Amino acid sequence: MPRPWRAALAALTVAMTVLVPAGEAGAAAQSFRNPVNPSADPSLIHHDGSYYVATTRGDRIGIWRSPSLATLLAAPEQVVWRDSDPTRNRQMWAPAFRHVGSRWYLYYTASDGVDANHRMYVLESAGDDPMGPYTFKARIADFGEYAIDGEPITHNGQSYFLWSGPGRGLGGPAQLYIARMSNPWTVTGGRVAIPADGGCTEVREGPTPLHRNGRTFLTYSTCDTGKPDYQLWMKSIADGADPMVAANWKQHPGPVFSRNDATGVWGPGHHSFFRSPDGTEDWIAYHGKNTGTYTYDFRTTRVQRFSWNADGTPSFGRPLAAGATQQLPSGDPGAATSVINDFDAQVTYAGTWQSGSGCGNQCFWSDDHWSGQAGATATVTFTGSRVALLSVRDRGNGIAAVSIDGGPEQRVDYYSGIRVGEQLNYLSPVLPRGQHTLRVRVTGERNPASGSTVISMDRIEVF
Structure with missing residues (x-):
C-alpha cells in the first residue's frame, strides 16, 4: 500500500542531511x-585495511575489528586485557589507541570500584597489531589525585599527555591538564592546567586532538555524560606556540557539537577522529543516546563525516539520526548489507499488531509495529549471514522469543525503566550465507518491573 507521508519524510531527511537514499526494501x-x-x-581508527574500535566495558578492555564500517556492529568483541590487580580492575573506562613505532599503546582509566580512586594506565602491544596481545606497561600521569580520559598529543614534534582531573575549587573532574612525555608511558616534569569553557560546571573531559591548517584543535566533552546536554567544546593552539603555557590556548566560543532534538540524538560526546581509508575524508566517532532522560545507559557509538570552515576550523555539523543512511567513508570496500523497515514486504505479521508514527524520532523512519498479544508473531525473510533487531525499549515492554529458521528460541527482554529508541535488542549468531527466516513471538510474559507485555518491531539490519 502506498504511504505518501513516508515518502515525503524520507525526501525531507535526505535533503536535510545529504544522505544516501536507502529505499523501502x-x-x-x-x-x-x-x-x-x-x-x-x-x-x-582505520589501520592496514581494517577499522578498530575500543569502548568502555567496565571490567575489561575489548576491541572490535571489521574491514568495513557497514559490518562493525556485527563484529565480535576480542577481549585484550583483564587485570587481576584489585586496585585497577574495575570501572575501566575510555580506552584510547596510540601507534608509536612498531607498538600500539592503549591508554585507559580504572579504579578499585571507588570513583574517586580513578587513575590512568597504559598497555603495550607485543607487536604491530592493534588487537595485541597486550601487557600492562605503566601507571601514567599520577599526581596523587583523580585522573581520567588521558590521551597523548604531538605538538611541535614533542609528545604531551592530556587528561581530566579535579578543578580547583569546583570539585569533580572539571579541569584539563597537560604534561610533557619522555616516552609513550612516562610523563616528566610538572603539569599545567588548561582552563576550558563548557556551558556548565560538571566536567571537562575526554580531551582529543585534531591537527590541521597550522593549528592543533583540542576538542573536549562538557557537562555530565548522563545528561542530554553532554556536548563538545573546543580550544586550539597555533603551531610553534608552547602548549605548556595555558594562555597560548585559544578558547572557541560555544559548543561545536551538541544535542539534536529534531533527529532524536542527545548527549553526543566523548569522541575520537579518524580518516577515511583513502585519506581524503575526516570522520568523528562519538557516543550518543536516543533518549533525553538523564541516564548513563544506552550510550552507543556513532560516526559521521565532518568538514572544514573557511577560517580553517572544523565544522562538525549536527548529530544525524541513528537510522540515517550515510555513504561509507571513501575507500571503504563496503559490504553486502541491507536494512528492512517494519512496514516492508519482507516482514509478515500474525495475530493482533498495531502500527503508527507515534514514536517519532525514536523509531526508524518514524514508525513501528507493536503487539502485546501472547502468540502474535512477526516473521522476517532475509538473505545474508547475520541479522540484528533494533527497536524501542520501554517500561511497558515485555519478553519476546526470537528464533532463526525454526530453531531454538532465545528470550529477549524489551523492558527498560526509561523509553529509548533504536536500541540493539538482538544480534543473531553467524549463519550460513543464504536465505533465512527470523521469527519474533510475543510470549505474553514480562519481568516484574514492566507494566505490560508489548514487543516492538522497527528496524532490521541484515549483514
Missing part, C-alpha cells in the same frame, strides 16, 4: 547506519 552496499557499536567512549 534496503540500502546499497556502499552505505551504513548508526550505531556501529553498542558501547560508549569510542576510540576508533
Whole structure:
C-alpha cells in the first residue's frame, strides 16, 4: 500500500542531511547506519585495511575489528586485557589507541570500584597489531589525585599527555591538564592546567586532538555524560606556540557539537577522529543516546563525516539520526548489507499488531509495529549471514522469543525503566550465507518491573 507521508519524510531527511537514499526494501552496499557499536567512549581508527574500535566495558578492555564500517556492529568483541590487580580492575573506562613505532599503546582509566580512586594506565602491544596481545606497561600521569580520559598529543614534534582531573575549587573532574612525555608511558616534569569553557560546571573531559591548517584543535566533552546536554567544546593552539603555557590556548566560543532534538540524538560526546581509508575524508566517532532522560545507559557509538570552515576550523555539523543512511567513508570496500523497515514486504505479521508514527524520532523512519498479544508473531525473510533487531525499549515492554529458521528460541527482554529508541535488542549468531527466516513471538510474559507485555518491531539490519 502506498504511504505518501513516508515518502515525503524520507525526501525531507535526505535533503536535510545529504544522505544516501536507502529505499523501502534496503540500502546499497556502499552505505551504513548508526550505531556501529553498542558501547560508549569510542576510540576508533582505520589501520592496514581494517577499522578498530575500543569502548568502555567496565571490567575489561575489548576491541572490535571489521574491514568495513557497514559490518562493525556485527563484529565480535576480542577481549585484550583483564587485570587481576584489585586496585585497577574495575570501572575501566575510555580506552584510547596510540601507534608509536612498531607498538600500539592503549591508554585507559580504572579504579578499585571507588570513583574517586580513578587513575590512568597504559598497555603495550607485543607487536604491530592493534588487537595485541597486550601487557600492562605503566601507571601514567599520577599526581596523587583523580585522573581520567588521558590521551597523548604531538605538538611541535614533542609528545604531551592530556587528561581530566579535579578543578580547583569546583570539585569533580572539571579541569584539563597537560604534561610533557619522555616516552609513550612516562610523563616528566610538572603539569599545567588548561582552563576550558563548557556551558556548565560538571566536567571537562575526554580531551582529543585534531591537527590541521597550522593549528592543533583540542576538542573536549562538557557537562555530565548522563545528561542530554553532554556536548563538545573546543580550544586550539597555533603551531610553534608552547602548549605548556595555558594562555597560548585559544578558547572557541560555544559548543561545536551538541544535542539534536529534531533527529532524536542527545548527549553526543566523548569522541575520537579518524580518516577515511583513502585519506581524503575526516570522520568523528562519538557516543550518543536516543533518549533525553538523564541516564548513563544506552550510550552507543556513532560516526559521521565532518568538514572544514573557511577560517580553517572544523565544522562538525549536527548529530544525524541513528537510522540515517550515510555513504561509507571513501575507500571503504563496503559490504553486502541491507536494512528492512517494519512496514516492508519482507516482514509478515500474525495475530493482533498495531502500527503508527507515534514514536517519532525514536523509531526508524518514524514508525513501528507493536503487539502485546501472547502468540502474535512477526516473521522476517532475509538473505545474508547475520541479522540484528533494533527497536524501542520501554517500561511497558515485555519478553519476546526470537528464533532463526525454526530453531531454538532465545528470550529477549524489551523492558527498560526509561523509553529509548533504536536500541540493539538482538544480534543473531553467524549463519550460513543464504536465505533465512527470523521469527519474533510475543510470549505474553514480562519481568516484574514492566507494566505490560508489548514487543516492538522497527528496524532490521541484515549483514
